[in-house]
Amino acid sequence: MSLEQAAQADTNPLADPEERPAPPAVFVIFGASGDLTSRKLMPAIERLALRRLLPPGFAVVGVARTEMTDDDFRERMKELVEKGGGGGPEVRHVWESFVGAFRYIAGAYDDPDTFERLKKVLAELDQERGTSENRLYYLATPPSTFPTVINGLHDHGLSTPSSQHAFARIVIEKPYGHDLQSALELDRVVHEAFDEKQVYRIDHYLGKETVQNVLALRFANATFEPVWNRRYIDHIQITVAESLGVEHRGTFYEQAGALRDIVQNHVMQVLAMTLMEPPVTFDADGIRDEKVKALKAVEILTPEKVKTQVVRAQYGRGWVGGAEVNGYREEEGVNPHSTTETYVAMKLKVDNWRWAGVPVYLRTGKRLPKRVTEVALQFNRVPHLPFHLKQVEDLEPDALVLRIQPDEGITLRFGAKVPGQAFRVRSVSMDFFYGAAFLEETPDAYERLLLDALIGDATLFIRSDEVQRAWRIVDPLLQAWEKDDVALAKYESGTWGPEEADQLIEADGRRWRRP
Amino acid sequence: MASALSGSGMSLQPSVDFDTIGSWEAENVTADQVQAALSGLRRHEERAAVRTSVLTLVIVVGSTEEASEHIDVVRHLGARHPSRTLVLVLSDEEDDEESRLDATVTVCAVERAGRQIAVEEVVLECRGPARFHLDSLVLPFALPDLPVAVWLSTSLPSRGDPLLEAVDRVVVDTRVVGYQPDALSRLSALSHRVAITDLSWWRLKPWRNLFAGLFEGHLYRPFLRDVHHLEVTGHAGPRHLFAGWVMSRLDLPRSVIHLGDAEHLSVKLVASHEGRRGRFAVERKGDERVIDASVEIDDGPSFQQKVQIGEAWPSRSLADALGHMGHNQTYEAALEAALGLLH
Numbered sequence: 075m076s077l078e079q080a081a082q083a084d085t086n087p088l089a090d091p092e093e094r095p096a097p098p099a100v101f102v103i104f105g106a107s108g109d110l111t112s113r114k115l116m117p118a119i120e121r122l123a124l125r126r127l128l129p130p131g132f133a134v135v136g137v138a139r140t141e142m143t144d145d146d147f148r149e150r151m152k153e154l155v156e157k158g159g160g161g162g163p164e165v166r167h168v169w170e171s172f173v174g175a176f177r178y179i180a181g182a183y184d185d186p187d188t189f190e191r192l193k194k195v196l197a198e199l200d201q202e203r204g205t206s207e208n209r210l211y212y213l214a215t216p217p218s219t220f221p222t223v224i225n226g227l228h229d230h231g232l233s234t235p236s237s238q239h240a241f242a243r244i245v246i247e248k249p250y251g252h253d254l255q256s257a258l259e260l261d262r263v264v265h266e267a268f269d270e271k272q273v274y275r276i277d278h279y280l281g282k283e284t285v286q287n288v289l290a291l292r293f294a295n296a297t298f299e300p301v302w303n304r305r306y307i308d309h310i311q312i313t314v315a316e317s318l319g320v321e322h323r324g325t326f327y328e329q330a331g332a333l334r335d336i337v338q339n340h341v342m343q344v345l346a347m348t349l350m351e352p353p354v355t356f357d358a359d360g361i362r363d364e365k366v367k368a369l370k371a372v373e374i375l376t377p378e379k380v381k382t383q384v385v386r387a388q389y390g391r392g393w394v395g396g397a398e399v400n401g402y403r404e405e406e407g408v409n410p411h412s413t414t415e416t417y418v419a420m421k422l423k424v425d426n427w428r429w430a431g432v433p434v435y436l437r438t439g440k441r442l443p444k445r446v447t448e449v450a451l452q453f454n455r456v457p458h459l460p461f462h463l464k465q466v467e468d469l470e471p472d473a474l475v476l477r478i479q480p481d482e483g484i485t486l487r488f489g490a491k492v493p494g495q496a497f498r499v500r501s502v503s504m505d506f507f508y509g510a511a512f513l514e515e516t517p518d519a520y521e522r523l524l525l526d527a528l529i530g531d532a533t534l535f536i537r538s539d540e541v542q543r544a545w546r547i548v549d550p551l552l553q554a555w556e557k558d559d560v561a562l563a564k565y566e567s568g569t570w571g572p573e574e575a576d577q578l579i580e581a582d583g584r585r586w587r588r589p
Numbered sequence: 590m591a592s593a594l595s596g597s598g599m600s601l602q603p604s605v606d607f608d609t610i611g612s613w614e615a616e617n618v619t620a621d622q623v624q625a626a627l628s629g630l631r632r633h634e635e636r637a638a639v640r641t642s643v644l645t646l647v648i649v650v651g652s653t654e655e656a657s658e659h660i661d662v663v664r665h666l667g668a669r670h671p672s673r674t675l676v677l678v679l680s681d682e683e684d685d686e687e688s689r690l691d692a693t694v695t696v697c698a699v700e701r702a703g704r705q706i707a708v709e710e711v712v713l714e715c716r717g718p719a720r721f722h723l724d725s726l727v728l729p730f731a732l733p734d735l736p737v738a739v740w741l742s743t744s745l746p747s748r749g750d751p752l753l754e755a756v757d758r759v760v761v762d763t764r765v766v767g768y769q770p771d772a773l774s775r776l777s778a779l780s781h782r783v784a785i786t787d788l789s790w791w792r793l794k795p796w797r798n799l800f801a802g803l804f805e806g807h808l809y810r811p812f813l814r815d816v817h818h819l820e821v822t823g824h825a826g827p828r829h830l831f832a833g834w835v836m837s838r839l840d841l842p843r844s845v846i847h848l849g850d851a852e853h854l855s856v857k858l859v860a861s862h863e864g865r866r867g868r869f870a871v872e873r874k875g876d877e878r879v880i881d882a883s884v885e886i887d888d889g890p891s892f893q894q895k896v897q898i899g900e901a902w903p904s905r906s907l908a909d910a911l912g913h914m915g916h917n918q919t920y921e922a923a924l925e926a927a928l929g930l931l932h
Contacts, residue, residue: 086810087838088801090919095798098806123896126795129802130882130894131809167879167895175892204890206806239807
């Protein structure tokens, strides 16, 4: 691109097309004294600085209720990043020039003075640090404060870019609402202040390299896509398993449960990427349009079907990895009579040309035997096996498994002859580990997503209609459970879930994979 | 050979953990015998049988000492680009009439994040006329369907070198060869024939990124339309490449560009926009691995940023560079423009 072309396209002619540096901007964190800021956001910012992806005209403003000076905030961020394994003497120069542009505003989110002071600090940074009137707001606060902060930004003219060259974007953490109705209400508040194009709803799962690899595998290879449909696939299993319990998040988890915490967001995103049609373009709307279309094809369960196609359960005591662990109701912050689900399994059908008749089985849970996220596509059996039954008794149907975490990679299970005089066929697995072919240090999910938001690439963020669609799928379950229509099953910690979940899939003549 | 790699200004890297699974050595052998030995070593143990390679790397050196030093670099590389390495040692001690190959084959496992990655190393000492037909040695050892890169650490290939027919990419280092009077023009001619990876270009990346970053945003970008002065100091080769890059990207006339000799690269640009003068600089001032970037706009923002740069280990530059396999048009345009700076 020549200088003239770059000027017309408003791009930097010196920028390396393969690099994606952030533009000058102020990153404003609401909830700057909280856990997410110190554990995820600041380490991500540090890594972006170390990778030279932040320009000199970059500044951070922390906003929170806790009283702190600018220097306290700088020191605290530095300490917490170091505590998390970052910082240190070898990056001291970076921190020295970098934290000079850190500011802090102590104030309540419902106090107009907080926003007045924010406005003043932003203007100062534009003048002193050359941040070009660009703002990226990040809501790292409890969800209940989202409307207050958004209204505060709107009322003080901070939600609108100050010129056609500048941007004002907002990143909103999950959970985005606690049911369909509340998500719609939050959207109403958000859209009064921001256009949808300014809104970046974050699900850190989408920032994971291996989740993005689902798209690469499907749409960059001619091998897999032709068999990625009802003609060849018998059924799909998606598993998001954790070996941990609720740890110290008992109070939060009591309100959320597995359905809101994992299914409505992470599972729905992985499901959409598995089911979607090839996008015309690999840009934000190209991909998100197809994801929404895929989610629209997923059946909305009736109350009757919720009873027969969904299992909810809660973990009891048991053994995980050689350690005896408490049951959910014995966890800190959990009601001893709690009916919050820590496990969900369900069967969904997808009503479109590609997937009609291919059931999708989803399961997620805590205190399962190991941490694993995978998508398994089980192929149909061959139409005719020209072998004696005895020769193929060890043969399972072929399967393609996308392992998202850990041990990211692909496994293809197929039949092979057992060596020897007799003709016997047995299933074997061929494993590909991404880590063995690509040994690059991959960016952390937050690092990737923050950079995307600064650049203005919304591909890996969730659009309003996607959120709504995901809530529409899980809302009937919430309603049924509220009425206590569906029994809460129990499972022992360290097992793959309750018997009811096995019965759910076995009723169709299938069984859960052992990941 | 210490001079070859240290001549690039790179420092020594801590040793990498690797485990020799098996090795084989023989004198006066054929390529077929070497291949059979390699297959035997891979069959011998399960760890070696499972391989995930991404390329074949060919290294051409002048002595067995050079071969050892380069293999050490490549073992670090194995932890990022699992590959088969073919080292061709061109012995010129005697002017043999008969071609002769002495071979050493090693299969080893490099430990990375708890996983062992199997890599293969084949060292062929070539004597006699075989030295002039290296393509015939590369082709049998190239892994099927994977790119073949040849690393020439101290020289540039001649135009008619048959080796170029057997490879997809040539890895060179302008910092090492840049002082040769015709190096840039030979490189430019070579780039029309085969894709080039220039390790200097990759080591310049922090400077390029940081310099480009100074012009991100609508406040600074307009300054690029009226550049009065660009000063680039550094070693011959890298400074030409950097200046050539800016010149080609901004269509700058030769008259505004000033080059000078210095140990570390520094860049200063002066430009104007709407009557205001802006000074933009990216400099490495001392031996500490820190680059300063600064912007000063008359009656406007003025600020500095410090950026740490990683150790200049040869394997790091090589690993970064090998991540990109096609022609690099930005580099080729920079090289072309750099030719205009020689006079």
